[in-house]
Amino acid sequence: MSSLTYTILVAEDDDSIRHALTDVLTASGYEVLAAEEGLAAIRAVRERNFDLALLDVAMPGADGFQVLQVMSEERPGTPVIMLTARGEEEDRVQGLKLGADDYIVKPFSIRELIARIEAVLRRSPERPRQIREITIPGAVLDSANRMLTFEDGKTATLTAREFELLSYMATHPNRVITRDELLRRVWDMDPRLTDTRSVEMTVMRLRDKLGAKAAASLETLRSQGYRWNSSFLS
Structure with a gap:
């Protein structure tokens, strides 16, 4: 799918993971807005428009769930994929209850992440629909x-x-x-x-x-x- 017009918020406090995600997504044609911790992600949510967010669950300042709650108020309907290192069912259930569209457990393959992103973006409002x-x-x-x-x-x-x-x-x-x-x-x-x-x-x-x-x-x-x-x- 064409991804040249999509902007993705990447909120991840691990420098190596954040940089790797930024490089891969940029190379795949996406525009990336990177945040190094939760409070920075919240500021980005309030200041910028984007098409999808990747939110790490465990971040300093504000965790991924807190960012997700702010998103539900400031950017309702914006797709969200949660990133979790623990893979615990409680984390996944909480994210889904709060409105996340998907989750992916670390360590994950880049191919899987890109596939998940593309699947979620295919369901964006800009996608042609048979029923108005x-x-x-x-x-x-x-x-x-x-x-x-x-x-x-x-x-x-x-x-x-x-x-x-x-x-x-x-x-x-x-x-x-x-x-x-x-x-x-x-x-x-x-x-x-x-x-x-x-x-x-x-x-x-x-x-x-x-x-x-x-x-x-x-x-x-x-x-x-x-x-x-x-x-x-x-």
């Missing part, structure tokens, strides 16, 4: 800015991953969609080669944002998968 607007119970979703507008006037912004999941489900109504299908079609991942709770955590986070009325359409079918029940639209 999706109507859901009690709300309308505008695909241009991934914004949910509810009947009472309140709004909620979806992450790129949440938007793609909802779009995929809503455009395949009343059909059981397995976790493996979602990993292939929405996450661009081979389910045979990954062990992740991203689908489950994203569904949970999406339901919270949809609210009780709209979330009723997104059904979990035990040991089968998920289904978008269009009967709630009538």
Whole structure:
């Protein structure tokens, strides 16, 4: 994919890793905005626009989760990939709950990281979409800015991953969609080669944002998968 127009925030306190990521991403055609610690990353979030952020979980000043929380307020909807050296499930779950689109565990291969970045950016708002607007119970979703507008006037912004999941489900109504299908079609991942709770955590986070009325359409079918029940639209 063409990456010449994309700017990536790299927040990593390890000098060798930060420099290596900057060099590789620049060579791959991305513009890189590097931050050496959490507070510097927060300043960057408040001062600059960028298309994706790579956030190290363990940073001095402010950790990756704190930066992510600021991003949710200052740059809602901007894709985020968390970098963690520990690989602990608790870290991954916390990042996903806070709105991260993906995570990658150190040490990671450059090829894998670039593939993850490209997969997330393919779900950016600039990507052409077949459907401009999706109507859901009690709300309308505008695909241009991934914004949910509810009947009472309140709004909620979806992450790129949440938007793609909802779009995929809503455009395949009343059909059981397995976790493996979602990993292939929405996450661009081979389910045979990954062990992740991203689908489950994203569904949970999406339901919270949809609210009780709209979330009723997104059904979990035990040991089968998920289904978008269009009967709630009538």
